[in-house]
Amino acid sequence: MKLKIYCPVCRINFMYGEEVFVGKQVICPICAARLEIRETEPEIRAERFPMEPEAEISERIETYARLKGYVFNEDKGLVKEGLLQKYRRYGDFYCPCRFDNIPENVCPCLDTRKGEVLREGKCL
Ligand SMILES: [Zn+2]
The missing domain is CATH 2.20.28.160 (Rubrerythrin, domain 2)
Structure with a gap:
């Protein structure tokens, strides 16, 4: 079922x-x-599931990439640090590449979930 x-x-x-x-x-x-x-x-x-922020976002991006068959570029560390900064300042993992700290931009952001990486060959 x-x-x-x-x-x-x-x-x-x-x-x-x-x-x-x-x-x-x-x-x-x-x-x-x-x-x-x-x-x-x-x-x-x-x-x-309650986890330390760094463990939570590390696991989420690794699992997401694995589920989708995506690979990280050389900015991975920077992006992860940006996600953690947004978490500390605004309370959630809002995409550091996006201005608005809104639910649609929580990593993986809505555009990514809708296939932007497949269309563009990379995330924004
Ligand atoms: Zn979900």
Whole structure:
């Protein structure tokens, strides 16, 4: 049976084919965020799995790249540092290449999730 899980990071529902239980960790297939199942009744509710910011964003970008078959360019370290600075200043991993600190720009940003890397050959 396929279950629908709402990802609070990319704010989209995804379908999940395995059993869930409270405390189970799942990776969002859309944004690669690590989530933890917090409730299964009356409906499934997942939250971001609590991690240190550096561990969280490192894992998310590595997992996302692996899921999509993307490779990092030489700016990886700079971008990761920029993401951490945005997290410290604004409370989430907003893309350092983008001006607005809005949910659509949380890494991986909406344009990236919609295939910008495939179209352009790179992220902005
Ligand atoms: Zn997600």
